[in-house]
Amino acid sequence: MTMEIDVTIKLKQGVTDPEGENTKKALNLLGFRTVHGVKTMKTFRIEVESEDEEQTKIEVAEMCRKLLANPVIHDYELSVVKREG
Numbered sequence: 001m002t003m004e005i006d007v008t009i010k011l012k013q014g015v016t017d018p019e020g021e022n023t024k025k026a027l028n029l030l031g032f033r034t035v036h037g038v039k040t041m042k043t044f045r046i047e048v049e050s051e052d053e054e055q056t057k058i059e060v061a062e063m064c065r066k067l068l069a070n071p072v073i074h075d076y077e078l079s080v081v082k083r084e085g
Helices: 018-029 054-067
Strands: 002-011 041-050 073-085
Touching: 002 054, 041 054, 054 073
Parallel strands: none
Antiparallel strands: 002 041, 002 073
């Protein structure tokens, strides 16, 4: 069975987000004065052949720790998107 898992990587609370801050400033300059904050995130959709959802989540979390996220500055969330059987 194929599973799709979305991995959302975002900066930890308190870590400066210069890209988000610059985007907020640009939006304000363009007249969008109600924007008071912008946070950047990255999303990966990973397709995995597996029968065991929990084991797959464990493996994808390991992928995050080893490659996709920097554990010093990033948090990540996993969500199962779709299963095909």
